[in-house]
Amino acid sequence: MNSSGGAFHLATGRGVKRSIVVTVESGSDLVENLEEVAKKENLRNAVVLSGVGSLNKASFRNIETTPRSGADAGSRLLTKGPKMTVKNLDGPMEIISLEGNITRDEEDRPVLHLHGMVSDEEARVFGGALNKGCEVSRQVEIFIAEIDGVDVRRVLNHKTGSKNLVPGYAPKRGRT
Numbered sequence: 619m620n621s622s623g624g625a626f627h628l629a630t631g632r633g634v635k636r637s638i639v640v641t642v643e644s645g646s647d648l649v650e651n652l653e654e655v656a657k658k659e660n661l662r663n664a665v666v667l668s669g670v671g672s673l674n675k676a677s678f679r680n681i682e683t684t685p686r687s688g689a690d691a692g693s694r695l696l697t698k699g700p701k702m703t704v705k706n707l708d709g710p711m712e713i714i715s716l717e718g719n720i721t722r723d724e725e726d727r728p729v730l731h732l733h734g735m736v737s738d739e740e741a742r743v744f745g746g747a748l749n750k751g752c753e754v755s756r757q758v759e760i761f762i763a764e765i766d767g768v769d770v771r772r773v774l775n776h777k778t779g780s781k782n783l784v785p786g787y788a789p790k791r792g793r794t
Contacts, residue, residue: 635766636763636764637762637763638761638764639759639761639762640655640762642671643754644755646753648748648752650750652666652720652730656730661728661764663720663769664764666716666717666719666732666761669758671757672711672712672754672755673710673711673754674709674711675709675752675753676734677751678744678745678749679702679705679746679747680705681702681703705746710738711755712737713734714737714743715733716733716735717733717734722771722772723772724771731772731783732748733745733748734746769785770784
């Protein structure tokens with residue numbers, strides 16, 4: 619099946635369950651368009667296998683760290699809790715890696731967990747979890763495979779404050 623809408627084009631075929639190829643066009647937000655694809659295609663348990671292309675702007679979030687002291691000086695220690703730092707970059711940048719997953723939360727809404735790396739014109743590399751605000755330069759090509767026979771969800775972990783992946787998730791049933 620071929621279809622298009624907004625700033626993306628996709629084609630589905632046979633894969634693990636099905637394979638999807640998406641292109642996100644110039645000037646569009648990469649993450650927003652992938653969220654739209656996840657909704658339109660009702661993606662549930664999908665793997666973003668690869669993505670290539672270029673960006674004018676990128677937005678990454680990374681876990682905040684604290685410098686160590688003593689024998690481990692120079693290394694960094696993860697802080698407790700879900701503290702994140704955000705890094706916004708202006709391009710142009712080449713995407714050198716893009717992968718992740720598309721699952722559902724407890725309310726059955728799509729959740730994208732994408733990680734990527736980009737390089738600038740001086741070949742410096744930046745990366746982390748992708749946020750909205752990644753503006754496509756020319757085009758980004760993404761290959762996605764949906765997994766059959768598995769149900770995973772993102773469920774809030776009250777201890778860490780993050781939504782964790784839970785394989786084999788069974789939604790809570792209402793009282794009878």
